[in-house]
Amino acid sequence: MLERLPELGRVLDALGDPRGLHVVGGTVRDLLLGNPGTDLDLVREGPVEDLAGELADRLGGRAVLHGRFGTAVVTYDNDKHLDLIQARRETYPEPAALPVVEPGTIHDDLARRDFTVNALAIPLPDGEVLDPLDGRADLGQQTIRILHEGSFLDDPTRIFRAIRYESRLGFRMDPDTERLAREAIEAGLVRRLSGPRVREELVALLGEPEAATSILRMAELRLDQAVDPPLRAGLNAVQRLKRLGELAAEYEVDAPPWRLALETLVEPGQRVEALALTKRDQQLVEGAPGDARKLVEGELGGAELADLAGRHAPDAPLLALAIQDDPALRDWFERLRHVRLDVTGDDLAGLGLPEGPRVGEILGELRRRKLNGELDGREAELDAARGLIADA
Numbered sequence: 301m302l303e304r305l306p307e308l309g310r311v312l313d314a315l316g317d318p319r320g321l322h323v324v325g326g327t328v329r330d331l332l333l334g335n336p337g338t339d340l341d342l343v344r345e346g347p348v349e350d351l352a353g354e355l356a357d358r359l360g361g362r363a364v365l366h367g368r369f370g371t372a373v374v375t376y377d378n379d380k381h382l383d384l385i386q387a388r389r390e391t392y393p394e395p396a397a398l399p400v401v402e403p404g405t406i407h408d409d410l411a412r413r414d415f416t417v418n419a420l421a422i423p424l425p426d427g428e429v430l431d432p433l434d435g436r437a438d439l440g441q442q443t444i445r446i447l448h449e450g451s452f453l454d455d456p457t458r459i460f461r462a463i464r465y466e467s468r469l470g471f472r473m474d475p476d477t478e479r480l481a482r483e484a485i486e487a488g489l490v491r492r493l494s495g496p497r498v499r500e501e502l503v504a505l506l507g508e509p510e511a512a513t514s515i516l517r518m519a520e521l522r523l524d525q526a527v528d529p530p531l532r533a534g535l536n537a538v539q540r541l542k543r544l545g546e547l548a549a550e551y552e553v554d555a556p557p558w559r560l561a562l563e564t565l566v567e568p569g570q571r572v573e574a575l576a577l578t579k580r581d582q583q584l585v586e587g588a589p590g591d592a593r594k595l596v597e598g599e600l601g602g603a604e605l606a607d608l609a610g611r612h613a614p615d616a617p618l619l620a621l622a623i624q625d626d627p628a629l630r631d632w633f634e635r636l637r638h639v640r641l642d643v644t645g646d647d648l649a650g651l652g653l654p655e656g657p658r659v660g661e662i663l664g665e666l667r668r669r670k671l672n673g674e675l676d677g678r679e680a681e682l683d684a685a686r687g688l689i690a691d692a
């Protein structure tokens with residue numbers, strides 16, 4: 301079966317003797333499902349640092365070690381990578397905290413995982429599937445099942461992951477898993493996660509093609525309200541998300557799908573600093589919902605509309621269009637957003653205007669008039685500039 305992993309042959313050659321290594325986790329799950337394999341995750345009992353270095357050398361790549369947890373990432377051919385992990389046992393000192401890690405066996409390593417369908421391994425070079433937790437049965441029944449009652453308490457990010465796999469694979473949590481997810485949410489466990497961990501999960505969840513299904517599931521389980529900041533998932537968000545996807549393609553808008561999806565879940569005026577986004581992402585996620593509402597409600601002239609649309613562009617005007625189709629907003633995407641003055645500060649100097657704040661003011665006024673359709677072409681702009689300079 302492993303021959304279906306396109307990269308494995310080369311990695312096996314580079315390894316020389318691959319015994320003691322196992323292909324694990326999502327790679328095995330996807331192989332058994334017949335889905336195209338994604339990343340290659342390899343586990344061995346024992347340290348991985350030296351092996352990672354050798355493997356990187358032979359693949360002409362490089363190894364980055366994360367010593368504390370006995371993991372290494374080997375990157376090669378620019379865009380390919382594989383994870384090498386030392387088999388480990390994990391214990392959680394308290395709910396939602398990071399685990400304490402110690403070396404373990406391959407069986408410990410499978411037992412520390414999130415769901416049965418991910419607790420699978422295949423020994424290299426190519427052996428029988430190790431399946432101590434009946435993951436294959438759950439694959440057959442399209443079921444997402446945690447490995448023990450305390451799994452979501454240990455690691456509430458698994459609730460996001462469960463939803464992500466449900467949506468991506470068309471699976472469903474078994475009744476006990478779903479009940480325990482609801483209980484963990486109800487008990488406020490999600491709020492104990494650090495902002496960056498929640499952000500990572502939201503970015504992963506909302507960045508997948510089936511994000512709409514996940515949003516409905518978040519609402520059903522009330523996971524949306526359990527996050528800091530509270531989100532509002534539901535049919536409204538899903539409708540907007542669908543429109544956003546279409547509009548983003550139509551106008552070739554350069555915005556990551558997860559961010560647009562998040563903006564359908566954030567209420568106008570909601571601060572999202574808890575998520576520790578980059579500054580620009582935070583500004584857009586906080587600004588776009590409110591500005592979109594103003595864009596939808598306002599009867600705005602060209603210049604006003606361009607100012608408001610531009611503040612949190614392209615997200616705010618796209619979100620506004622997704623809420624309500626509007627010719628003025630379409631005009632912004634098709635025309636106004638590309639409008640540039642044909643004159644510059646140098647032209648104003650050539651007309652005798654000395655350097656100073658007036659230059660910016662006059663350029664601003666020219667731009668306003670141009671956006672309102674009052675100026676057509678360089679000559680008209682120069683004429684208007686002469687008038688404004690004379691009025692000064």
Ligand code: CTP
Nearest residue numbers: 325326327338412413414415418419455457458
């Ligand atoms: N894992 C886990 N608990 C987590 C995160 C990860 O048990 N909170 C385990 C799972 O067994 C998973 C593996 O670590 O299979 C690798 O994690 P990741 O790369 O996130 O998962 P994949 O299954 O490879 O998922 P994807 O297909 O989304 O890459």
